[in-house]
Amino acid sequence: MTTVVEKPLAPGIRNEPGGPSKAVLALALFESRRLLTRIPVLLAFAVYLGWTVWRAGRAWGDYPALQDADRATQNAPMLVGLAVLLSVNQAALRSRRHDTERHFAVLLLPHWCRTVAHALSVVAAALVTAVCVAGQFGWEALRPGAIGQGSVGELLVGPLTVLLSGLAGLLMAGLVRSVIAAPLLVVFGLFLFAFFSGTSDDASRWLLPAVVEATSNTLPSDLMGRPAGWHALYLAGLALTLGLVAVLVAGGRKPAVLAGTAGALAMTLVGGVAQSGGDSPQLVKARERATVHPEQVQSCVRRDGSTYCAFPEWGPRVGDWAAVVDRVRSLAGGGAHEQDVVVRQRVEARYGLSGDGALTPLERPHEVTVGTQWGGNRVPEFSAAVAGVLIAGDEKAATSICDARIIPLMWLAVGWASEPLDALRRVRLDDSITGSALVLQPTDGLSMTAAQTEVLRALLDLPRGEAGARVKDRWRELTAPKVTAARAAALLDLPAPDGEDKCL
């Protein structure tokens, strides 16, 4: 009689199985590597990173407000999400597509465990997205002049969108055994996104993964009113629900999976209901106060005789504002050269982020509005507002100027810049440096005629010192009301303008 002995293991090979949990983890690593090296996913990440880097390069002149920078991380991951959705769907269907199920059915790990591994591979893609989001936000936070604070809830939206999309693709593979279903799901998802993005209904638009705001109004972070935390809970709950239902559909009807599904559904409901609650009465009051009586929530500092009042998060920006005020005043003549101003930060917060941010000019003497955004075009715009107050006495009067005072005003606004013509182009609504145009500033715009533009251009063509001396010499006449552009040109010893001298 002989005894049956299994073939001895090859030297160095240990065939002790690690159990289903370890096998699921090993398979998840395998599937993660495959998912992250799929061409659509690689392309999506490349486009995402390229777009982020390009955008960061373009925004070099802007000073980030981190309560806006966090939302800026939400849209691009949707592209990654779509790629992950399609790729996970294909991966989950490959056993059926290539008829390997007959073989794999007699291996140790059942179908539902393979579904869990696919779900975990989506988590890996979401984690990579989280790293990208952290990098993008970290870059903004480390840039000079960054203020405010981001929300963890907002930052989670990108990775959760990828998670949600991938798990939707996984569930789709369990429900519909056709590879055409996932592309159709993508089309349907894009349709839903377009439909709900266009709606003004606050509750329904929060059903989408990323909730885009129509305007670029920057608010203090405590006035944002976006239920980011609840939304992240809603997305996480929804993603978990889809993933666990996919496991159930694959045959994983275990008590823990059923309990997890119930818990995930509860999370979705709690997050979904809480996020649709709208603005609280306290928030509405706080926004009203910040808009109408900003002085009640601001702190002020004095620099060289001028006063700078800012919302708490903008304290570090006072130095930048003061530098502009000093440069503008340095070019002014007469009493304006020594005139102290009050720089008041203002915001239209009553309509939340969907408001257009339009501010009315102040009527208090020598008080200048500065907005909540800074850098880029916002600098010459603020400079024009300071110049307007130095010349007209207050903002309201400055916006009414319809004579040659606009010439010294614009000289003060852009004359100190390293590239005055570029500053002039950026501060005019139509980006022109000839003809008539509207000049932008934090409140209502200023109007420049074609003739005034001509004279200013001629002035800017002079050496800076000489131009400054001529303006200061004729300061009183140039800042008197009802002076024509032709007269201003004569006062400045410049050629008479040919263009029209009629306000817009």
Added chain:
Amino acid sequence: MTPTVSASGLSLRYGGTRALDDVSLRLTPGVTGLLGPNGAGKTTLLRVLATALPADRGAFTVLGHDPGTARGRQEVRRRLGYLPQTPGFHPDFTAFEFVDYVAILKEMTDRGVRHREVRRVLDEVGLADVRGKRIRKLSGGMRQRVALGAALVGEPGFLVLDEPTVGLDPEQRMRFRELIAGAGEGRTVLLSTHQTEDVAMLCHRVIVMAAGRVRFEGTPAELTARAAGRVWSSTERDPGAKAGWRTGTGTFRNVGAPPPGAELLEPTLEDGYLLTLDDAGAEVAA
């Protein structure tokens, strides 16, 4: 000898068809051939033994484990290597990835150990040079070897091979015979095939199935011996023969009940197989 696989009374019906009918068998280490015509129930038997299909009736054990229980089934699967008929592949996987994937599904979780094992089986089936190649770029024979590698990974004690040489050219078939012979050293291999040559060259035992039943179980020599005195040569085809064909020499080789004085020939395994099937057919008809 203690059998690796012991089955008794296995029965399975597909609708009105009796795919397995009271099948009992014992498999011991070495290669056992499973012969039978199309529809004999070979693939069904292999799928039942591989735990892919449950039998309606009967019981069996593999290496002492009863697949009738969930735990026993897992233990059987842990010790099983299965190469299905016309196996599917993931074409965008490399040979290494495919076998690695199967190894994970066999719960080989230690990455280093698993990768060494995958390299070992790919070496064993002669695919070391192409392990990084995508399966869609491999020839049919190479793909079949990938599938054999996947079945061999993890050193299974019981290997089930369902017509592994179908569609292979003679050279590839020879290569595969070497592999199967190697695989049968120290482990139990059940090889389903239509090729009696494969059985004659590889197997220490042979089972013949027809109409869902085991018609013969024994050694190839015993199967061949069934035809002793029942194969003869003649100048014309003998109308009394069960089967007869003209050979390369121009004479007829007849199988059946020889007429008195017939020139008897040395029987082959194929002759024994044909007569076993013929006897089975007569039994079914009766």
